[in-house]
Amino acid sequence: MKISALCREALVSALAARTSSALVMVVAAAMCLAAILTAGQAEASRSAIHDQLTSDSSRLVSVSAQDEAGFVTPATVGVIHGLDSTDVVLARTPATDVVNAATGTGGPVVPLWEVHGDLDSAVTLLSGRWPQPGEALISETSRQTFGLTDDAGAAQLGEGRQIPIVGTFRAAPAFTVYDAGILAVSTPGTPLASVDVLATSLADVEAAQAGTLEILAPDGPQQVTVESQLSAARTAMELDAQLAETSRTLLITVLGIGLLLVCAVVLADVLIRARDLGRRRTLGINRTDLVAMVSLRAGAAAVPGIVAAVGVTLALGQDIVDVSPLVALPIGLLTLDAVLLAAIPPALLAAFRDPVRVMRVA
Numbered sequence: 577m578k579i580s581a582l583c584r585e586a587l588v589s590a591l592a593a594r595t596s597s598a599l600v601m602v603v604a605a606a607m608c609l610a611a612i613l614t615a616g617q618a619e620a621s622r623s624a625i626h627d628q629l630t631s632d633s634s635r636l637v638s639v640s641a642q643d644e645a646g647f648v649t650p651a652t653v654g655v656i657h658g659l660d661s662t663d664v665v666l667a668r669t670p671a672t673d674v675v676n677a678a679t680g681t682g683g684p685v686v687p688l689w690e691v692h693g694d695l696d697s698a699v700t701l702l703s704g705r706w707p708q709p710g711e712a713l714i715s716e717t718s719r720q721t722f723g724l725t726d727d728a729g730a731a732q733l734g735e736g737r738q739i740p741i742v743g744t745f746r747a748a749p750a751f752t753v754y755d756a757g758i759l760a761v762s763t764p765g766t767p768l769a770s771v772d773v774l775a776t777s778l779a780d781v782e783a784a785q786a787g788t789l790e791i792l793a794p795d796g797p798q799q800v801t802v803e804s805q806l807s808a809a810r811t812a813m814e815l816d817a818q819l820a821e822t823s824r825t826l827l828i829t830v831l832g833i834g835l836l837l838v839c840a841v842v843l844a845d846v847l848i849r850a851r852d853l854g855r856r857r858t859l860g861i862n863r864t865d866l867v868a869m870v871s872l873r874a875g876a877a878a879v880p881g882i883v884a885a886v887g888v889t890l891a892l893g894q895d896i897v898d899v900s901p902l903v904a905l906p907i908g909l910l911t912l913d914a915v916l917l918a919a920i921p922p923a924l925l926a927a928f929r930d931p932v933r934v935m936r937v938a
Contacts, residue, residue, distance in 0.1 A: 582865060586872035596845035597877035600838060600915065605881030607834025608911040612889050615827035616899040616907055618819070632750035635663075635778060637785045637804040639792060640770040647792045647799075648768040653693050656773060659787045661780035666693040666751070667768040674758065676723045677730035677738045686718045687757035688731055688739070690766050695759065698751045698772075703727045704743020712760035713745040722758075731758055750774050827907070831914045838918035842874050846922040853926045863927035870923035871916050878915040882908045 590597045641648050648667050657665040671687035691698075696706065699713065704727035707713055712731060714722060722729070729741040739760045747754045751772065762768065771792075775784035785804050794800045846853065856866060886908040890901055 586869050587876050590873045590876040599841045600874050600877040601881035603837045604878035604915050605885045608882045608885035611830040611907045612904050615823050616903045618823040635775040636750045637773045640801045642799050648771050650692055652791050655791050656788050661783035662773050663776045664694045664697040664774035666698045667771040670769050674731040677732040684721050686722050690760045690762040692762045699745040699747050702744045707742050707761045709761045709763045712739045712741050712758050713743045714741050714758045715755045716744050717755050835914045835918040838915050842919045843922040846926045866927045867923040871919040874919035875916045882911050
């Protein structure tokens with residue numbers, strides 16, 4: 577039988593069997609709604625906690641050299657950047673207090689870092705242009721404090737050296753510490769003291785930290801200071817795995833109970849309508865088509881209930897039901913799959929019964 581004809585026959589049959597179709601619709605709606613309100617909300621909570629624990633700052637590893645050890649160099653920064661576990665690498669000098677060259681000593685003081693590496697990934701250029709070696713960007717929050725009226729100006733170091741300012745920036749979430757001052761592109765020979773490494777993911781924090789220390793190769797642990805969220809990253813991944821397992825368990829439990837209820841309803845319908853199904857077998861429908869028709873009939877009856885359950889959830893909104901459409905819609909599809917699966921055992925029973933005996937008994 578063609579698929580279109582089979583679907584049409586299943587729909588007609590579902591409309592004819594109003595009582596059993598209504599029961600399947602109600603059970604499917606209840607199953608879908610229960611799954612959304614339990615497993616769906618658990619998954620939404622897991623996602624919210626996951627977002628909080630896996631912020632960009634939690635992927636940041638900072639390694640600082642003690643006593644100007646000199647192992648943070650442009651060469652080592654390039655090698656660290658080549659690691660699969662690293663996303664952004666930015667080396668820097670210690671912060672230096674600078675003043676606006678136009679006002680001179682006595683004016684507002686802001687910190688300045690000379691940096692080397694992925695400046696364009698660590699900050700967003702808001703105005704002006706990207707700096708060349710020996711030039712700088714100032715953060716949008718520091719520009720007014722520094723007394724700049726536009727993008728251009730200069731920062732004056734204590735020894736009288738001036739660094740031109742050619743634009744403003746906003747730091748990426750992991751590098752917000754730089755929003756307090758000025759970033760200058762280092763010139764060759766500038767002694768770098770620290771390197772900030774942003775891992776590609778929370779799972780890569782440990783690999784990024786280990787790889788960075790291996791490349792820098794300090795003579796001993798006393799030569800470096802490491803700041804990272806490694807322990808927090810491990811805790812976050814463990815908690816995320818536990819919450820994900822809880823969500824899966826709730827979803828399987830709810831759908832499993834609903835599956836059994838749908839199976840019982842379809843079985844009762846198959847037994848009640850045994851003569852009709854037996855007549856179809858006598859008229860030549862094969863077992864595969866009969867199983868498909870019974871399963872599709874249950875699915876057709878379940879669709880209005882599932883749509884109503886998902887619609888009510890979305891209509892209530894995330895302020896009332898903390899479930900996003902990206903969670904509710906897949907649960908609706910899983911509910912429909914469960915209904916189709918639940919109808920298969922009763923359908924197999926009907927398909928493999930002797931149609932002659934069924935017609936005689938009926």
